[in-house]
Amino acid sequence: MKIVRMILQGGSESVHMTIQKMKETTFKEATLAEWEQVAIKSLKGKTFESLLTKTLEEIILKPLYSIADLEDIPTNQTNIVRQTKQSSRWLVAQTVIGNTVEEILADMKDSLAKGNDVINYKLDLKHKWSSSDLEELKTILEGHTVLLDVSSDPSFLHNFTDMQGMIKGVGAHQFTTARTFFLDGSRIHKFGGDAVSELASVLVQADAFVDASDLDQLSKKGFVQFSVDTNFFMEIAKIRAFRILWKAFGEAHGNSEIAAIPVHAETSLRSFSTLDSNVNILRAGNSALAAVLGGADSVTTYPHDYLTGANPTSKRIARNMQLVLKEETHINQVLDAPGGSYYIETLTKELVEKSWTYFLELMNESTLEERELKLNERATLKWEQQLASLATRKKSLIGTNVYANPEDNLENTIVQTDYKRLAEPFEQMRKALKDNPLNTAIIPFGILKEYKARMDFVSGYLIALGVSPIVAPENLKPFDLQKWIDEQAIDYVVFVGNDEQTAGLVPALLNEQLSVPMDVAGKFEEYEDWLDAGLSGRIFAGQSLLEKGNALLALAKKEDSHDNA
Numbered sequence: 001m002k003i004v005r006m007i008l009q010g011g012s013e014s015v016h017m018t019i020q021k022m023k024e025t026t027f028k029e030a031t032l033a034e035w036e037q038v039a040i041k042s043l044k045g046k047t048f049e050s051l052l053t054k055t056l057e058e059i060i061l062k063p064l065y066s067i068a069d070l071e072d073i074p075t076n077q078t079n080i081v082r083q084t085k086q087s088s089r090w091l092v093a094q095t096v097i098g099n100t101v102e103e104i105l106a107d108m109k110d111s112l113a114k115g116n117d118v119i120n121y122k123l124d125l126k127h128k129w130s131s132s133d134l135e136e137l138k139t140i141l142e143g144h145t146v147l148l149d150v151s152s153d154p155s156f157l158h159n160f161t162d163m164q165g166m167i168k169g170v171g172a173h174q175f176t177t178a179r180t181f182f183l184d185g186s187r188i189h190k191f192g193g194d195a196v197s198e199l200a201s202v203l204v205q206a207d208a209f210v211d212a213s214d215l216d217q218l219s220k221k222g223f224v225q226f227s228v229d230t231n232f233f234m235e236i237a238k239i240r241a242f243r244i245l246w247k248a249f250g251e252a253h254g255n256s257e258i259a260a261i262p263v264h265a266e267t268s269l270r271s272f273s274t275l276d277s278n279v280n281i282l283r284a285g286n287s288a289l290a291a292v293l294g295g296a297d298s299v300t301t302y303p304h305d306y307l308t309g310a311n312p313t314s315k316r317i318a319r320n321m322q323l324v325l326k327e328e329t330h331i332n333q334v335l336d337a338p339g340g341s342y343y344i345e346t347l348t349k350e351l352v353e354k355s356w357t358y359f360l361e362l363m364n365e366s367t368l369e370e371r372e373l374k375l376n377e378r379a380t381l382k383w384e385q386q387l388a389s390l391a392t393r394k395k396s397l398i399g400t401n402v403y404a405n406p407e408d409n410l411e412n413t414i415v416q417t418d419y420k421r422l423a424e425p426f427e428q429m430r431k432a433l434k435d436n437p438l439n440t441a442i443i444p445f446g447i448l449k450e451y452k453a454r455m456d457f458v459s460g461y462l463i464a465l466g467v468s469p470i471v472a473p474e475n476l477k478p479f480d481l482q483k484w485i486d487e488q489a490i491d492y493v494v495f496v497g498n499d500e501q502t503a504g505l506v507p508a509l510l511n512e513q514l515s516v517p518m519d520v521a522g523k524f525e526e527y528e529d530w531l532d533a534g535l536s537g538r539i540f541a542g543q544s545l546l547e548k549g550n551a552l553l554a555l556a557k558k559e560d561s562h563d564n565a
Contacts, residue, residue, distance in 0.1 A: 032066055039063065055234065056194040056382055059350045065342035073349050077244060078339040081295065081348075084243040084260035088335040091298040092322045093118035093147050093264065097310050101133045107315075108140050114316070115323045118165065118298055122149040123156050134159050146178075147264065147298065166223045166262065179262065181209055181222040185242075188375055189227040189268065190419045192383025195238040197375055198226060199355035202242065203249055204362055204371050210253060219250070219259040227419075228291040229268040230283050236338050237347035239263060239294030244352050245359075265296035272307055273423030275408050275430065276399025280304035281317060288321050292331060293338050307421075308412040383420060390422055391544040400426050401545055404464040410434055429549040430466035438556040440469040441490045443481060443518075445497040445505050448474070455496045458521045458539050462494075465549040469494070478512040485516055492555060494539060496521045510534045517555060 040048050051063040094116045098104040104127060108119055119141065129137070141163055150156045151169030164177040171180060188201040202224055209218045224242065228235045242263065250258025267287035272280050281304040288301045301321050303314035310318075326332045338344040362371045389395040396402045400423045410431045442458055444451050455471070462469050472484055472493075485493065493516055495506055506520055510533040517536035524530075527538060537551065 032064070032068065035064065055231075056385065057196045057234070057351065057354060059347065059354070065346055067342060069342045069346050073345050077345065077349060077352075078336070080247055081240050081243050081339060082336045084247065085295045085297075085336060086260070089332045090292055090296055090322075091117040091145060092319065092326075093120045093298040093300045094315070094319050095300055095302070096121040097303075097315065098127075101127050101129055105133065105136055105140070108137075111315075111319065112140070112144065115319055118145045118147050120147040120300055123152050125152050129156075129159075145298075147300075166264065179221050179223045181213075181218055183209075183222060183224040183261075185224055185226040186266065188379050189229070189270070191376060191379040192270075192386065192420050193375070193379035194382045195234055195241075195351055196354045196358055197378050197382065199238065199242060199245055199351065200358040200362060201375050203245060203355070203359040204368070204375070206249055207363065208368050215250065215253045215255055215258065219255075219261060223262040223264060225264045225266065226291075226296075227268040227270070228265045228287040228294070228296075230271050230286050232286055232290050233344060233347060234351075235287065235290040236294040237344055237351050239265065239291065239296055240336075240338070240344070240348045241351035241355060243295065244348070245355060248352075248356060262297045263295065264298045264300070265291035265294070266300035267291070267302050269302060269306065269417055269419040270421055271397065271423075272302070272304075272419075272421060273397060273400045274307050274410075274412060274414055274427055275423060276403075276405050277305050277308065279399045280306075282398075284318060285321050289325060292322075292325055295336060307415050307417070309415065386422060387425065387546075388544070390426075391546045392542050393545065394542075397423055397426075401464050402460065404430075404460070406463050406466075406468045410466075425546055426464070429546065429553070432553050433466035433549065433556060436553060436556040438467055438552055439489055439491045440467050441472050441485070441488065441493045442469045442496050443472045443476065443493050444474040445495070446475070446501040450498040451496050451501070454498075454521050457541065458494050458496055461539055461545070461548075464545060465552060467552060478509060478514075481509075482512070482514060485514065490516055492517050492519070492536075492552070494519045494521055499524075506530055506535070507533060 036048055039051065043050065053061040055061060092115060094111050096104055096107050096111070096119065098107050104121065108121070112119070138160065141160075144164070146163050146165035146167070148163070148165065149168040154170045157167070157170060157175075160175075162175050162177060166179045166182070167175070168182045168184075183202045183205045185198045185202045188197045193201070206218060206222070209222070226239060226242070228239075243260065246260065247256075247258060250256065267284045271283050280302075284301050284304060288299055291299045299322060301318045303310035303318040305311065305314045331337055362374055365371045365374060386395070390397055390401050393401055399405060399408075408430070410427070414427075440462060442455055444455055459469055459471075470488065472481065476484060484490075493514070495502065495509065495518060497505060499522070502520060502522060502524065503526060506526075507530065509518065510530060513534065518534075519537045519539055520527075520530065520535060521539050523538065523540045527535075537548075539548065
């Protein structure tokens with residue numbers, strides 16, 4: 001035992017000496033220029049500029065942000081965000097869902113009992129409220145904050161003497177404790193706009209309110225809503241940027257001490273898909289966290305199956321996202337957690353500058369209608385850019401344009417919303433090709449390890465369109481291939497091989513004149529010659545899924561428009 005104690009004591013001293021040595025160790029401070037040189041070496045011939053990324057807002061993102069970036073940040077930027085937020089807490093404002101008044105009232109009571117803070121209800125004219133229903137609603141509303149949308153029938157408010165919270169669809173109203181001047185940042189987002197468009201749109205609306213009333217009334221009775229999508233850091237910066245822009249708006253109208261207005265955020269349905277809808281849980285969770293970190297005062301999280309009809313389980317999951325954020329992460333105890341981040345502070349500044357510049361540009365237009373027209377034109381352009389990125393798979397929508405599940409149910413009735421959804425064209429394409437099936441085969445040539453990557457790409461590409469290809473036995477001779485095509489009742493084939501096999505065998509197969517259209521996988525210099533010889537088209541990385549899908553749909557319908565697709 002004595003020997004053991006000596007060994008242990010010696011080991012303890014050794015550990016102590018190691019820790020002490022670690023504490024005394026110093027490292028040479030690396031400069032940004034040195035980091036860039038190391039990064040360039042790892043790029044294998046690409047330039048450093050290849051690491052830069054342009055966002056939808058035309059902000060250039062760098063691969064690394066450092067303390068040097070804070071030199072360009074206004075010294076009071078973080079303070080403005082924190083002073084106008086005041087509290088780190090937020091309210092859970094889950095949407096009330098139901099087909100009847102009875103279901104609406106039951107959902108209100110159930111959600112309030114299970115953690116909801118705000119009664120979030122959009123009046124639907126198909127809901128018929130009786131006098132007893134209204135009395136029950138009044139009882140529920142007592143002591144609770146509301147987020148009420150009465151756009152379809154503002155006279156609904158005549159049933160109430162007062163309520164606390166935020167009301168859409170009425171403009172000025174005499175309720176003393178409710179805010180009724182609604183600045184809608186979601187509208188332009190739903191139309192396809194970027195963060196700059198959303199922020200500028202809110203300022204345009206605010207200016208119109210001030211012209212019709214006054215700034216003091218707007219700050220007392222106003223509130224703003226944003227839709228928060230899955231671009232995590234940009235969405236955090238968007239909400240932070242609004243608080244700075246709001247103060248700038250007040251200063252421009254002669255009030256440097258303008259009171260902050262509540263910011264409500266809802267998770268965007270723009271990225272929601274009915275295809276592999278469980279992925280919507282991740283999208284909603286991402287958006288909810290961004291909304292909270294950005295500083296929203298209340299947040300709505302849509303259930304992942306909202307588009308096909310939410311059920312009690314999905315509503316509970318959506319609500320619990322926020323409750324877990326509150327109770328498990330404790331971010332409701334930290335005010336402006338992203339503040340001071342080199343990256344987010346830089347994003348915030350650039351959004352502020354671009355949005356204010358665009359706002360001033362819009363204000364050069366003579367009327368509100370002309371300003372709205374310019375906003376819509378920009379939103380349309382941004383929408384087309386987003387669709388193009390998804391169609392060419394430069395951007396991913398998991399389960400929709402990549403990693404698609406061929407077993408997805410395409411027969412569900414889809415709830416119509418006022419959001420333009422990025423997945424919708426792909427859902428429609430999948431449904432159309434299911435209704436007009438195209439029996440497709442991949443015909444592989446060569447050694448498996450040499451063509452497998454290309455074959456997997458083609459298979460994933462076609463499945464994203466709703467076409468599930470089968471794979472022919474490899475290296476079939478033309479006669480045997482044609483026989484197999486006939487036996488399997490194949491409508492269309494895709495040749496897959498390595499570059500050498502493709503260049504050598506495609507012309508030979510074209511000479512045999514197979515009975516079905518043939519595409520080739522990949523891009524080749526000989527492509528135009530092959531087209532002249534009868535090749536139907538090709539599949540390659542960067543090709544538009546939607547354009548190819550339309551060509552295959554025409555082929556399935558026997559419209560003969562797949563040539564050269």
